[in-house]
Amino acid sequence: MYNFPHKYFASSWYQVGWSAEFPRGTVVPLRYFNKDFVAYRGESGDMHISDAFCRHFGAHLGYGGTVEGDCIICPFHGWKWAADGQNVEIPYSQPDQMNLTLGTWTVREVDGLVLMWYGADGEGPTSDPPHFLPTSASLEDDFWEIYPDTTEVWKGVRFPPQVVQENAADSAHFKYVHGAGQVPEILGYDWDEHSFRTRFSFRFGDGFDSTWATPNGPVDGRITTTAYGLGLAGGHVESFDTAYTLAATTPIDYETSDHRCTVWVPRVRGDGSPLDEKIRDRWARQQITQHAADVPVWENMTYVHKPPFAQAEATALRNLRKWIEKHYPADAGDGAKPPADSVVN
Ligand code: FES
Ligand SMILES: [Fe+2]
Known part of the structure; x- marks a missing residue:
């Protein structure tokens, strides 16, 4: 970026x-x-x-x-x-x-x-670490082992964590970057000091009688994304199966980061049948491929100080950026005086 x-x-x-x-x-x-x-x-x-x-x-x-x-x-x-x-x-x-x-x-x-x-000022944790799986679930019994099969890391990518967190409420990019059949509807969003959650409705498997992910035909499901601070963006995919994802971005310096993707795939399918290794691998590849599609956009884009948001996306993205900005102190280059060439409106 x-x-x-x-x-x-x-x-x-x-x-x-x-x-x-x-x-x-x-x-x-x-x-x-x-x-x-x-x-x-x-x-x-x-x-x-x-x-x-x-x-x-x-x-x-x-x-x-x-x-x-x-x-x-x-x-x-x-x-x-x-x-x-x-x-x-x-x-x-x-x-x-x-x-x-x-x-x-x-x-x-x-x-x-x-x-x-x-802690930017050397302070200790101001919140407990987030959990990405339901507290009632067992990592070992209910999910396939994650490392290395359902994980990916992009080392030294040229973007800061903020762009990944902003992606979490960006409904239109699901169609243009990730190939969703249509721009998903934002069902709602809410936030507190430590997390910002956005819920989207999705139609999975639209136009197909049966796919590996929707064996009984299209499913009206949802995706919930949750930004935890600046470093972690969880995803909860509710389709025929239910899977959990994490996009994690850890800055190396002000320009580069390591970006990691984790997919927690359940051992049991939505209809109670066993979810085998083949389906696990398809879930993992699908999610990792989707994460990979964002990377070149994030690496090569420029920061826009006040994006001219379209009406359908404006409130969620504006609120998310405001929430993100609260994580930076005023003297950290808070966008009040952005570089001249980053101002487009
Ligand atoms: S013990 Fe000498 S440098 Fe560590
Ligand atoms: Fe994305």
Whole structure:
């Protein structure tokens, strides 16, 4: 995206990977929010994220660091850091520890994802992490395993999280980007401080007697999208089957992000019959292909400060953008003085 005005990473939950990517005892370097981090899963099974650079001499703990218990040991001189960041061992000297701490970050695992809280001013989470599946559902029993089969990642894409969140209330693009038979109707939308939800009516399988997704003929269903802060956009597809999706965008710097797509496919179809691997793969491919269709639009578009919305889309998109703008402070390039070439009306 060109001319994006906000030089700011909004406080939000962001996805940094899938749980299955972090086996016990492994360390993974991460770079997000113009910062370097190390993520590791302790021997207890708990995930931890801390600042990447060792407080002693600056080694990156994500390259060659090792895990012992829930501590991480630096590859350079063996200093050991606890999960709360405290230095707990200097193996070759007395006293054998110093009152030094590494910065640590809040990490939670939800529905097979690893989420990290980023507080723009260093503040802790202002909300619990969202859940994407119904609380009554069991991730293991009711859904196919997500990683790697029903996931996709686009690394280093050239767009900020905001464009993905705005997509969630954009009814017309479902027809022109995603090939919906018609522009879906917005049934309603609502928001609170942490989330913005939009409900669309969809006719699935229109014009076909039977498709893999609508075996008994067309279905009048709905799609509900929910933007959680700036980092996460959940989707709930209610057709013959019911599936859940997530579009997650985590900024690397002000221009680029990692974008991830997750599809939770149920093990049972809408009529109670088993949903087999073939249908699972079709659900996953369909949803991932749809996400992929947005990517070139988002990467190559320019930011429009006050878009001339058509009447049918105006209220939802205006309210969503207002809700998004509240996540940026006034001095973050809030669009009040956009670059001249981004003003089209
Ligand atoms: S740089 Fe980490 S122990 Fe020396
Ligand atoms: Fe889209």
